[in-house]
Amino acid sequence: MADRTYGDIPGFPAGTTFVNRAALTASKVHRPLQGGICGGIDGAESIVVSGGYVDDEDYGDELVYTGQGGNDPATKRQVADQELTRGNAGLARSQLDGRPVRVIRGAGGDPKYSPASGLRYDGQFRVVDHWHETGKDGFRIWRFRLVTLDGADLPPLPSGVAGPAERVATVVQRLIRSTKVAVGVKLTHDFTCQVCGLRLMTPAGPYAEAAHIRALGRPHDGPDVPSNVLCLCPNDHVRFDAGSIYVDATGVVRDSSSHAEIGPLRTSPAHTINPTQLAYHREHHVP
Amino acid sequence: MADRTYGDIPGFPAGTTFVNRAALTASKVHRPLQGGICGGIDGAESIVVSGGYVDDEDYGDELVYTGQGGNDPATKRQVADQELTRGNAGLARSQLDGRPVRVIRGAGGDPKYSPASGLRYDGQFRVVDHWHETGKDGFRIWRFRLVTLDGADLPPLPSGVAGPAERVATVVQRLIRSTKVAVGVKLTHDFTCQVCGLRLMTPAGPYAEAAHIRALGRPHDGPDVPSNVLCLCPNDHVRFDAGSIYVDATGVVRDSSSHAEIGPLRTSPAHTINPTQLAYHREHHVP
Numbered sequence: 001m002a003d004r005t006y007g008d009i010p011g012f013p014a015g016t017t018f019v020n021r022a023a024l025t026a027s028k029v030h031r032p033l034q035g036g037i038c039g040g041i042d043g044a045e046s047i048v049v050s051g052g053y054v055d056d057e058d059y060g061d062e063l064v065y066t067g068q069g070g071n072d073p074a075t076k077r078q079v080a081d082q083e084l085t086r087g088n089a090g091l092a093r094s095q096l097d098g099r100p101v102r103v104i105r106g107a108g109g110d111p112k113y114s115p116a117s118g119l120r121y122d123g124q125f126r127v128v129d130h131w132h133e134t135g136k137d138g139f140r141i142w143r144f145r146l147v148t149l150d151g152a153d154l155p156p157l158p159s160g161v162a163g164p165a166e167r168v169a170t171v172v173q174r175l176i177r178s179t180k181v182a183v184g185v186k187l188t189h190d191f192t193c194q195v196c197g198l199r200l201m202t203p204a205g206p207y208a209e210a211a212h213i214r215a216l217g218r219p220h221d222g223p224d225v226p227s228n229v230l231c232l233c234p235n236d237h238v239r240f241d242a243g244s245i246y247v248d249a250t251g252v253v254r255d256s257s258s259h260a261e262i263g264p265l266r267t268s269p270a271h272t273i274n275p276t277q278l279a280y281h282r283e284h285h286v287p
Numbered sequence: 288m289a290d291r292t293y294g295d296i297p298g299f300p301a302g303t304t305f306v307n308r309a310a311l312t313a314s315k316v317h318r319p320l321q322g323g324i325c326g327g328i329d330g331a332e333s334i335v336v337s338g339g340y341v342d343d344e345d346y347g348d349e350l351v352y353t354g355q356g357g358n359d360p361a362t363k364r365q366v367a368d369q370e371l372t373r374g375n376a377g378l379a380r381s382q383l384d385g386r387p388v389r390v391i392r393g394a395g396g397d398p399k400y401s402p403a404s405g406l407r408y409d410g411q412f413r414v415v416d417h418w419h420e421t422g423k424d425g426f427r428i429w430r431f432r433l434v435t436l437d438g439a440d441l442p443p444l445p446s447g448v449a450g451p452a453e454r455v456a457t458v459v460q461r462l463i464r465s466t467k468v469a470v471g472v473k474l475t476h477d478f479t480c481q482v483c484g485l486r487l488m489t490p491a492g493p494y495a496e497a498a499h500i501r502a503l504g505r506p507h508d509g510p511d512v513p514s515n516v517l518c519l520c521p522n523d524h525v526r527f528d529a530g531s532i533y534v535d536a537t538g539v540v541r542d543s544s545s546h547a548e549i550g551p552l553r554t555s556p557a558h559t560i561n562p563t564q565l566a567y568h569r570e571h572h573v574p
Contacts, residue, residue, distance in 0.1 A: 006467075041492070084490060092491030097473070098465030130491070173465035173496065174521075178385030178458045180293075186384070200522060202529035203371060203543060203574045204379030204417070205328070209460065234461075234521030235487060242489035256490060287490045 004045050006099050007124060014123030014150060017115060018104075024048075029121050030104050037068050039090025043099050044127075047091070047146075048119065050106030052076055055135045055143070057219070058110035061150075063103065063125065064219055066135070067091070067142035078137035084287055088142045095127035096242075098173025100149055124149040126171055129215060131243075131284040145218065176237075182210030185229045185271060193233035194266045195245065195253050200233055209237045213277040220280070227274040230265075243285035247278045256286045291332050293386050294411060301410030301437060304402060305391075311335075316408050317391050324355050326377025330386050331414075334378070334433075335406065337393030339363055342422045342430070344506070345397035348437075350390065350412065351506055353422070354378065354429035365424035371574055375429045382414035383529070385460025387436055411436040413458055416502060418530075418571040432505065463524075469497030472516045472558060480520035481553045482532065482540050487520055496524045500564040507567070514561040517552075530572035534565045543573045 008014070009029050018024040021033055030046040031038050038046045049056060053066035054076060067088035070080035084092060094101055103125045105114045114120075125146040135141035149171065191206035192199045200207045211230045214222030222228050232240060239245045244256055253262040267273070295301070296316050305311040308320055317333040318325050325333045336343060340353035341363060354375035357367035371379060381388055390409045392401045401407075412433040422428035436458065478493035479486045487494045498517045501509030509515050519527060526532045532549060535541055540549040554560070 089491060096489065096491055096494045097470050098463065099470065171465045172462060173469075174461070174463040175459060176385065176461040178460035182460075183384050183386065198522070200525060200531075201544075202383065202526065202531045204376060204383055204529065207383045207525055207529065234525055235485070238487060238494055238521055239489065242491065242494065244487075244489045257488075 004039075004043055006043070006045050006094075006101075008102070012121055014121055016121045018119045018121075020118060024104060024119050029102055035068065035087065037087025037090060039087045039094070041085075041089050041093065043093045043097060044087055044090030044101055045094075045099075046102035046104060047087075048104045048106055049109045049114075050119070051108035051110070051114075053141075054078075054137070055141055056109070058105075058113050059218070060113050061148040062218065063144075063146045065091075065144045065146060067144065070139055070141070078135050078139040078141060081140040082132075082142050084132075084142060091127050091144045092130050095130060095144075096173075098126065098171045100124035100126060100171050101146060103146065103148075122148075124171075129217075131220075132287070133284055143219075174238075176209050177216075178210070179224050181224050181226055182229055185210050185226050186231050188226075188268055188271045189231035189266070192231065192266065193236055194230050195232060195236040195240070195262065197266060198233045207234075208232065209234055211237045211240050213273070214280045215241075220284075222277065222280075227272050228277045230273070240281075241285070243281075243287060246282045246286045248282070249275070249279070291326075291330055293330070293332050293381075293388075295389070299408055301408055303408045305406045305408075307405060311391060311406050316389055322355065322374065324374025324377060326374045326381070328372075328376050328380065330380045330384060331374055331377030331388055332381075332386075333389035333391060334374075335391045335393055336396045336401075337406070338395035338397070338401075340428075341365075341424070342428055343396070345392075345400050346505070347400050348435040349505065350431075350433045352378075352431045352433060354431065357426055357428070365422050365426040365428060368427040369419075369429050371419075371429060378414050378431045379417050382417060382431075383460075385413065385458045387411035387413060387458050388433060390433065390435075409435075411458075415462075416504075418507075419574070420571055430506075461525075463496050464503075465497070466511050468511050468513055469516060472497050472513050473518050475513075475555055475558045476518035476553070479518065479553065480523055481517050482519060482523040482527070482549065484553060485520045494521075495519065496521055498524045498527050500560070501567045502528075507571075509564065509567075514559050515564045517560070527568075528572070530568075530574060533569045533573045535569070536562070536566070 012029050024030050036048045055066045057064035067082050069082040070078050072079045103122045106119045107117050129145040132142050186208045191208040211232045213228050299314050299316050311317050323335050342353045344351035354369050356369040357365050359366045390412045393406045394404050416432040419429050473495045478495040498519045500515050538552050
């Protein structure tokens with residue numbers, strides 16, 4: 001495993017500017033001289049957002065970042081499919097582990113959020129989603145949604161783990177949201193997993209999670225309606241979101257790597273599922 | 288199931304004051320005329336914090352609230368054990384579902400955060416933990432930690448689910464934190480669950496969660512060290528935190544309701560577990 005450093009680099013707080021990539025490399029805030037992602041199969045520690053990919057989107061405290069590979073540096077166009085390897089695998093790994101990723105913006109990026117010249121370290125972000133799609137140039141690209149860890153987005157640290165120093169090391173790995181729609185779907189299925197049939201019992205009653213089939217939020221913008229929600233146990237929720245399993249067009253749950261049948265999706269007459277959302281999940285989250 | 292209303296009541300925003308319990312009941316912000324918890328087995332919608340229990344703790348944006356039952360209203364002392372039933376079960380249920388709980392403070396509570404007279408609706412909180420302990424009067428009490436949903440504690444809503452109206456309905460059900468220590472323990476066990484042996488695979492690699500045996504934060508204040516952490520699959524993490532399973536003094540994982548053996552806790556020579564923390568978990572999280 002590479003000798004990685006996650007989180008802030010002492011002496012280079014968010015806002016630090018660098019005249020060029022050589023200065024950035026020297027600081028170790030982003031070590032590669034050329035690559036946009038510093039990472040590998042064990043995780044990604046930093047990315048540079050500099051307008052190198054036509055599919056990147058910058059919203060300031062949130063980024064939709066295109067993975068690496070298949071890109072012609074001369075034209076900035078995609079000329080081949082991207083794979084979930086190297087830095088792309090690293091960003092996906094950092095999502096699974098809940099590790100912070102340093103984000104550096106360069107002058108070539110979106111002028112609204114990028115420095116006028118050189119590069120600027122813009123603090124720690126976390127990877128909250130990754131998926132693939134067909135980019136503007138017609139090839140498969142991997143995309144990563146990152147949101148800032150600075151400012152008001154992180155729930156308060158538990159008492160006893162206070163202070164900015166700890167903040168660097170304490171990141172949200174997984175966050176399950178609850179909506180009225182979500183609770184309704186869980187009640188319909190009586191907290192029984194639609195994939196494996198488990199009804200996870202606790203002393204306070206059964207527990208399940210609601211999985212949005214097409215994710216809420218940018219850029220998927222799935223709707224918060226029952227037909228876009230599955231009632232799952234936590235393990236199958238992780239598997240579904242990560243693309244380990246999918247529901248095929250006939251309603252059978254399958255393993256993504258072997259496409260072997262796991263079993264029929266358990267359904268209820270009181271809960272209609274929209275097949276278009278299941279197709280969206282297959283097309284974007286299954287490798 | 289009771290006809291419950293979760294979240295803000297239209298016309299009575301946070302900060303609304305009430306001259307007495309009758310006025311509070313009329314508003315439906317807290318419906319019972321006397322009880323501290325409005326809730327049952329299906330969930331809890333509101334609580335009143337008014338100094339009725341000697342074990343309550345108020346930190347403003349965070350509360351440690353004592354459940355109901357076993358209390359002598361004349362002396363405010365505990366005279367019997369509390370059970371995980373009625374309103375207590377409701378608060379635990381609302382934690383599992385990620386439902387918001389309205390918090391009303393009365394003049395009898397901690398003067399630092401309570402109104403000088405009457406009652407005040409202080410907005411929506413979420414239940415983040417519940418456990419039992421021996422209270423100051425020597426009887427079992429159930430305790431609930433609640434943190435405010437107002438202000439800076441909630442991660443931003445996904446784009447497309449914006450606005451205060453949706454905020455009411457969108458609550459964090461479960462939040463898995465990652466720390467350097469946590470990631471280290473997971474690597475030691477190669478992401479294999481110490482309870483069931485599952486190594487949950489995703490296209491980006493294996494996934495596991497780190498469970499703090501004695502919880503971080505108030506009032507448990509467990510340490511963030513490897514000897515206080517288990518590597519678990521998400522399902523067993525939920526079971527462990529909820530007290531569905533525990534590790535006995537001989538290192539055997541058992542079901543809390545039947546005390547039947549599930550199997551030995553899987554261990555690694557590179558990961559020493561502190562038996563004191565396992566005892567703490569048994570004493571406070573197993574009903």
